[in-house]
Amino acid sequence: QQQVRQSPQSLTVWEGETAILNCSYEDSTFDYFPWYRLFPGESPALLIAIRPVSNKKEDGRFTIFFNKREKKLSLHITDSQPGDSATYFCAASGQTGFASALTFGSGTKVIVLP
Amino acid sequence: NSKVIQTPRYLVKGQGQKAKMRCIPEKGHPVVFWYQQNKNNEFKFLINFQNQEVLQQIDMTEKRFSAECPSNSPCSLEIQSSEAGDSALYLCASSSFTGASAETLYFGSGTRLTVL
Numbered sequence: 001q002q003q004v005r006q007s008p009q010s011l012t013v014w015e016g017e018t019a020i021l022n023c024s025y026e027d028s029t030f031d032y033f034p035w036y037r038l039f040p041g042e043s044p045a046l047l048i049a050i051r052p053v054s055n056k057k058e059d060g061r062f063t064i065f066f067n068k069r070e071k072k073l074s075l076h077i078t079d080s081q082p083g084d085s086a087t088y089f090c091a092a093s094g095q096t097g098f099a100s101a102l103t104f105g106s107g108t109k110v111i112v113l114p
Numbered sequence: 115n116s117k118v119i120q121t122p123r124y125l126v127k128g129q130g131q132k133a134k135m136r137c138i139p140e141k142g143h144p145v146v147f148w149y150q151q152n153k154n155n156e157f158k159f160l161i162n163f164q165n166q167e168v169l170q171q172i173d174m175t176e177k178r179f180s181a182e183c184p185s186n187s188p189c190s191l192e193i194q195s196s197e198a199g200d201s202a203l204y205l206c207a208s209s210s211f212t213g214a215s216a217e218t219l220y221f222g223s224g225t226r227l228t229v230l
Contacts, residue, residue: 034218036219042223043118043220043221043222043223044221045221046219049218087155089155089157100170101147101159102147102159103157104149104156104157106155106156107155
């Protein structure tokens, strides 16, 4: 049973376009949603994160939109660049105050064509 | 760049053999996580530690794996009797964890285990 689902599995966009990555979750106790980015040959690294007190979090060209009622969130990459080509993982955790494990989705591979 | 160091980078074992991998967390990080990532990119949480104590672990880890994070030594994850299904990338991550909320995980490069 996958508690965090991502779609699409892969996504190709042209340079300058907006890439939209989707994520949904099952567990209503989840209260922390980070996105990790994985470049080939490197380790996953935190890109941006959101908590349900907000429905939007922006960091440069990266924006998370969060819908608590529908248990959905999305990552928008505006003005996509070839250097954004990577696999993006949505993750979730609950139980703040406790070093609980993140539950990861299976990732969206993004290819940005010049 | 992450300063979590995992060794070895690659590990090849026969079925039934022990497989041991190590992780040095980022300095000052008291929390260590182990994840298994399969060929479909799916992450499976295995176990986590805060200082030397186990916080959470899944059933599989409890039965077939041994793991520890001794003070002043690398953390380790060992499969007691490797199975073909254990072939995967094993990722170690560490976190500062202030106790107030979830913290960023810093991942190592992983140990890729192949069980023949």
